[in-house]
Amino acid sequence: MSALQATGITKRFGGLLALSEVDLTVDPGEFVALIGPNGAGKSTLLNVLTGLSAPTTGRIALDGRDITRLSTHDRIRAGLGRTFQHGRLFERLSVIENVMVGAANRKGRSEAELRSTAFAQLRRMGLERFADQPISALTYGNRRMVELTRVLACEPRVLLLDEPAAGLNTGEVEDLMARLRAIRAQDKIAIVLIEHNMGMVMRLAERVVVLNFGVKIAEGTPAEVQADPAVLSAYLGEGAAHARH
Amino acid sequence: MRSSLPLVAVLLLAGFVLSFTASEYTLRLLNMAVIASVAVVGLNFAFGYAGLISLGHAAFVGLGAYTLAILTTQAGWSPWLAAIPAILGTGLVAAALGYPLLRLKGHYLALATLGLNVSFSIVAANWIEVTGGTNGIARIPGLSILGHDLKDERSFLWFGLAVLAVLSVLALAIHGSRIGRAMMAVRDDETAAAMTGINVTGVSVSAFALSAIYAAVAGCLFATHVHFVSPDDFSYAHSITHLAMLIVGGEATVAGAIIGATLLTFLPEWFRIFGDGYLAFFGLMMLAILVFLPTGIMGLLRRWRRAPRPGTAPHGAARS
Structure with a gap:
C-alpha cells in the first residue's frame, strides 16, 4: 500500500486552474522530489495535501485511509508532516x-x-x-x-518539505542533506521534497515528479527526468529540447 | 518557560501583610483589586496566551454576578451553591459563543466581543422581571465560612487572596503545560500550529471559555462583596479597563495581570485630585505605556533584572 496517494487532484481559483488532474503516489520510505518552474502548483499541491485548502476535485489517502475531508491537525495526527517555505x-x-x-x-x-x-x-x-x-x-x-x-x-510517516534549502548557504545545504538521509534511514519515513536546488534533488531523490502550469508533465528517476524533452522545454523554453537532439 | 510564581507569591503576600495595617478605605480598594485581578488573570488566557482580543470580558463577569444574584435573591439559594451554576454556566455560554465568534480574527473579533458586551448590558437593563433593570439587584447575601461571615473588608480580602492564589497557581500550571503551549502556538502562528497537530478551534474555544470561567469567579466575588449588581458594573468600558490592566501589567504573565489590575484599580483614586481631568491623565499614561513600555511593567522589571549583567549573553543555557 502506498504511504500517500493523491488521485486526480484539481484545484481551481476562480478562472485559474492551479492544479489539473494531478496524481501523486509515494511509497513507504520513498524519497520523491517535486519540481517545476515558479507557479507550477507545487506549493498549492502541498496545501491541498495538508488540508490548508480543499481540492476542487480529487481524493487523498494516507496509508490507505481517505483523509480528503480531514482537518489539517487530524492529518498531522494521522501521520502527515510539513515544513513551510x-x-x-x-x-x-x-x-x-x-x-x-x-x-x-x-x-x-x-x-x-x-x-x-x-x-x-x-x-x-x-x-x-x-x-x-x-x-x-x-x-x-x-x-x-x-x-x-x-x-x-x-x-510523521510522510514528510512534505517545501524548499528546505532556500536561503541556506552551501555548508548548511550539505548539512541538511546529510540529516535528511539520516532521518530517512532511522525513521523510515517517506519524504516529498519541493526544491529548486537541482543538485540536491538529483542526489537525494529516487523519483522525480515534474509539474508545469498545474499539470504533471513528467515522472521518473532523476536521470530519466533530466533527459525528458517536455521538462527541458518547461525549464528552458521551447526549442531547448530540439537543440539537444 | 520563565515562571512568574515567585513574583505572584510576593504580590499575594504583600496583600496579606497590608490587610493588617491598611485603612478600611484601602482594604476596600484592595478587595476591588483582587476581584479585578481574578478577572484579568482569566483574560490572560484568551488575550495573553491564545492572542484573542476580547472586549467583552465584563459581560462574562456580569453573567457570573447576575446568575449568582438571581439564584440567591429570587430562588433563595446559598451563594456557595449559586456560584457553581454561575461559574460553570458562564463557561458553557462562552464555549457556545466561542465556536461562531472565534472564526473572526483581530479587529473583527474585538468588535464582535464588544457587541456581545453591549448586548449583555441591554438585556440586563431591559429584562426587568429577572434582572431588575437599571435598578439592579440589591441585598445579595454575603459569603460565610464555617459560621464566620465575610462581612468586613479584612476577612473578605483574605478569602479573595486565597481564591486569587489558587486561580493563579492553576493559571501558571496551565501556562507550563502542553495546553498552555498549544495556546501560545496558536497565538504565534495558527497555520503552523495546525501543521503541528493542534486543533486551533478547540484550543481557542478552550482559552475563551477558561477566561470566562475566571471572569465568572470574579463576578461571584463582586456580587457577594458589594451585595448589589447593576448593568453599569459590567459595561463595555469595564472590558476595556480589563484589557488595559493586562497591557499595563504586560508580557502575558500571571504576575503582570495582577500588577496591572492592582495599579489600575488604585490609580483613579490617586488621580482624584485632578477631578474630572483624571481621565485625561489616565489616557496620557496609557499612551505613554503603549509607546515606551510595549511589554508593560513586567517587561520593565525584566529589563532591570538583566541590566546589571550586560556581558552575560544567553549562552550555555541552564535547562530547567
Missing part, C-alpha cells in the same frame, strides 16, 4: 518548547517525557545547545532546522 516557528516560545508542541501529538506523555523527547530530537539534529534559547536568537539556517526538528517530533 520560509520556516514558521512559534516566535514567543523557546526552541525546545517549539519542539515540545510537536512531541505533544503523541498522547499520554508527561511533561518530563515531552521535554526529554524534544531534547533528544534536538540533539539528533545538532541543535541541543540552542534548546533554551528564544527563537529570535537563531540564525535563518537554524530556524529552518528547528522547524524540521519540530515536525519530526510529530513522528
Whole structure:
C-alpha cells in the first residue's frame, strides 16, 4: 500500500486552474522530489495535501485511509508532516518548547517525557545547545532546522518539505542533506521534497515528479527526468529540447 | 518557560501583610483589586496566551454576578451553591459563543466581543422581571465560612487572596503545560500550529471559555462583596479597563495581570485630585505605556533584572 496517494487532484481559483488532474503516489520510505518552474502548483499541491485548502476535485489517502475531508491537525495526527517555505516557528516560545508542541501529538506523555523527547530530537539534529534559547536568537539556517526538528517530533510517516534549502548557504545545504538521509534511514519515513536546488534533488531523490502550469508533465528517476524533452522545454523554453537532439 | 510564581507569591503576600495595617478605605480598594485581578488573570488566557482580543470580558463577569444574584435573591439559594451554576454556566455560554465568534480574527473579533458586551448590558437593563433593570439587584447575601461571615473588608480580602492564589497557581500550571503551549502556538502562528497537530478551534474555544470561567469567579466575588449588581458594573468600558490592566501589567504573565489590575484599580483614586481631568491623565499614561513600555511593567522589571549583567549573553543555557 502506498504511504500517500493523491488521485486526480484539481484545484481551481476562480478562472485559474492551479492544479489539473494531478496524481501523486509515494511509497513507504520513498524519497520523491517535486519540481517545476515558479507557479507550477507545487506549493498549492502541498496545501491541498495538508488540508490548508480543499481540492476542487480529487481524493487523498494516507496509508490507505481517505483523509480528503480531514482537518489539517487530524492529518498531522494521522501521520502527515510539513515544513513551510520560509520556516514558521512559534516566535514567543523557546526552541525546545517549539519542539515540545510537536512531541505533544503523541498522547499520554508527561511533561518530563515531552521535554526529554524534544531534547533528544534536538540533539539528533545538532541543535541541543540552542534548546533554551528564544527563537529570535537563531540564525535563518537554524530556524529552518528547528522547524524540521519540530515536525519530526510529530513522528510523521510522510514528510512534505517545501524548499528546505532556500536561503541556506552551501555548508548548511550539505548539512541538511546529510540529516535528511539520516532521518530517512532511522525513521523510515517517506519524504516529498519541493526544491529548486537541482543538485540536491538529483542526489537525494529516487523519483522525480515534474509539474508545469498545474499539470504533471513528467515522472521518473532523476536521470530519466533530466533527459525528458517536455521538462527541458518547461525549464528552458521551447526549442531547448530540439537543440539537444 | 520563565515562571512568574515567585513574583505572584510576593504580590499575594504583600496583600496579606497590608490587610493588617491598611485603612478600611484601602482594604476596600484592595478587595476591588483582587476581584479585578481574578478577572484579568482569566483574560490572560484568551488575550495573553491564545492572542484573542476580547472586549467583552465584563459581560462574562456580569453573567457570573447576575446568575449568582438571581439564584440567591429570587430562588433563595446559598451563594456557595449559586456560584457553581454561575461559574460553570458562564463557561458553557462562552464555549457556545466561542465556536461562531472565534472564526473572526483581530479587529473583527474585538468588535464582535464588544457587541456581545453591549448586548449583555441591554438585556440586563431591559429584562426587568429577572434582572431588575437599571435598578439592579440589591441585598445579595454575603459569603460565610464555617459560621464566620465575610462581612468586613479584612476577612473578605483574605478569602479573595486565597481564591486569587489558587486561580493563579492553576493559571501558571496551565501556562507550563502542553495546553498552555498549544495556546501560545496558536497565538504565534495558527497555520503552523495546525501543521503541528493542534486543533486551533478547540484550543481557542478552550482559552475563551477558561477566561470566562475566571471572569465568572470574579463576578461571584463582586456580587457577594458589594451585595448589589447593576448593568453599569459590567459595561463595555469595564472590558476595556480589563484589557488595559493586562497591557499595563504586560508580557502575558500571571504576575503582570495582577500588577496591572492592582495599579489600575488604585490609580483613579490617586488621580482624584485632578477631578474630572483624571481621565485625561489616565489616557496620557496609557499612551505613554503603549509607546515606551510595549511589554508593560513586567517587561520593565525584566529589563532591570538583566541590566546589571550586560556581558552575560544567553549562552550555555541552564535547562530547567
